[in-house]
Amino acid sequence: MPVLHTLKRAGVLLLAAAALYATPAHPAAADEPGWTAEPAAGAESARPGGGPYPTRPYFYMAGSPGTVLEDRLALSNTSDQERTVTLRGADAYNTADGAFAVRPGPNATGPGSEGPVSEGPVSKGPAAKGPVSTGAGAWISFGAGATVKIPPRTRAVVPFTVTVPPASPPGDHPAAVVATEAGREVGVRVHLRVSGPTLAALTVEDVAVRGEGAAAVVAYTLVNRGNVALAPELEIRAEGRFGDVPGRGSRALPVELLPGQRVELTEPWPGAPVLDRVRVTVTVTAPGGARATGTASAWFVPWRAAGWTGLGLLALGGTTSAALFLVRGRRTRPRPADGVTRGEAPEERGPRPAPEHELTGASR
Known part of the structure; x- marks a missing residue:
């Protein structure tokens, strides 16, 4: 019976090991998004000398007040199901620790409305609430293409415009294009500069x-x-x-x-x-x-070392005070009234000294 029990136990261990090795080391994430957003590359004929434009990590746009700027966003559906993506513009700002983040949409009421955007082309951030966009993010418009349905294994290119108001101050106006689908947000940075005097301070x-x-x-x-x-x-x-x-x-x-x-x-x-x-x-x-x-x-100041040093000096001072008190007490101990020191025999008494008289000038 002990041998049979041992064999059964070994079989269970072998089955557990087989199941462990059969499990993938890096299983696919359950929330794999299946789509991406990035700046669209330019047409080959639009580039001097031909050939496609290199991939852009973000949008860079510049213009004077009152102008309308145009660019295009590329959405790629890498999954086997149709995706419905909503597009909008958003103001960009720095979080307290310096990260790049975007404002929530006008209809945002819960998680997924705001988050940091990395230096790369796309990123998603934690949920947060905050004020809606009132700056350059509000200048971005997708028109009728704000909601895009992307078939499986398909890439869609969506144009958008940035209308710079006539009274816009010069300088940089950071923003982002934000794509949202099923609660997931992806932001692509927009570096927008309005022409005019600039100041670095x-x-x-x-x-x-x-x-x-x-x-x-x-x-x-x-x-x-x-x-x-x-x-x-x-x-x-x-x-x-x-x-x-x-x-x-x-x-x-x-x-x-x-x-x-x-x-x-x-x-x-x-x-x-x-x-x-x-x-x-x-x-x-x-x-x-x-x-x-x-x-x-x-x-x-090394406070720990200073603390131990202080305690040592305090202890040394206490010991010294106690020793001085004991020595001083022994020196001032009174003698018995009969003139005999304790432990001294009566026969060992010596002659008492004559009393000292006051010097008054009188004869004795």
């Missing part, structure tokens, strides 16, 4: 140092005060009371700061000192002559 605010040691970071806020999008570069310099402190060399930030937007960022600072008072200077530059600085001061 920014400020660095709320600089602060947080943490200590290898976990120290420099926190700061960037504000785009101009009318063009900025690609900022960051540099951190530090000056200590006890000598030079390593900062952070110049590097490009993974953020596109849109006009009028404010982002809150942190920069790791592994070179922070252990014990020093440091003045940190954050310098941010961007193409077009934008430059700004912000400063902050911070104390770096």
Whole structure:
């Protein structure tokens, strides 16, 4: 019976192993979208010298106030069923951490109405609510083609227009074309520039140092005060009371700061000192002559070591005080009234000294 039980157990293990190896290592996602959206390539005859235009990661459009700009969106249905996609324009903005996001549609009431759009051609983001588009997103129109039915294994090209209002201010007006189907949204960025004077300007605010040691970071806020999008570069310099402190060399930030937007960022600072008072200077530059600085001061103290040192000094002080109290008590202990020290025999008493008389000048 024990042998039979062992064989049955081995058979169960073999069946479980076979089922495990039969399961695909990377099963297909159940929510596979089955469709994509991207800028349509231009016609071969429209390009000098012929040949197709290269794939565009986003739309780039420029014009003066009062003009109407045109472009085309390509929708590809890679599935075996028909897709119904709804198209709209949306304002773009920076989230608090610097990501690129779009405003929800005018009829959005729940999840899927807003989310970040990556630097790539398409992306989807988490659900959120927010104000609807009132800027460049509202200038985008698909006309009668706002709802598109795409047959299986088919690619549809949908034209759209951007009508720039006559009183539009010059500079960049970030937006996106958003395609929605069954609760899923895909955004394609639109870089729109209205002709006229441009200004690249920014400020660095709320600089602060947080943490200590290898976990120290420099926190700061960037504000785009101009009318063009900025690609900022960051540099951190530090000056200590006890000598030079390593900062952070110049590097490009993974953020596109849109006009009028404010982002809150942190920069790791592994070179922070252990014990020093440091003045940190954050310098941010961007193409077009934008430059700004912000400063902050911070104390770096190894509080754990300081705490143990303080406890040790306190204990040493207590021990010293107790010893002095004991010594002082032994020195001031009174003698017995009969003049005999405890433990001293009566016969060991010595002659008592004569009493001292007051010197009054009288004879004795």
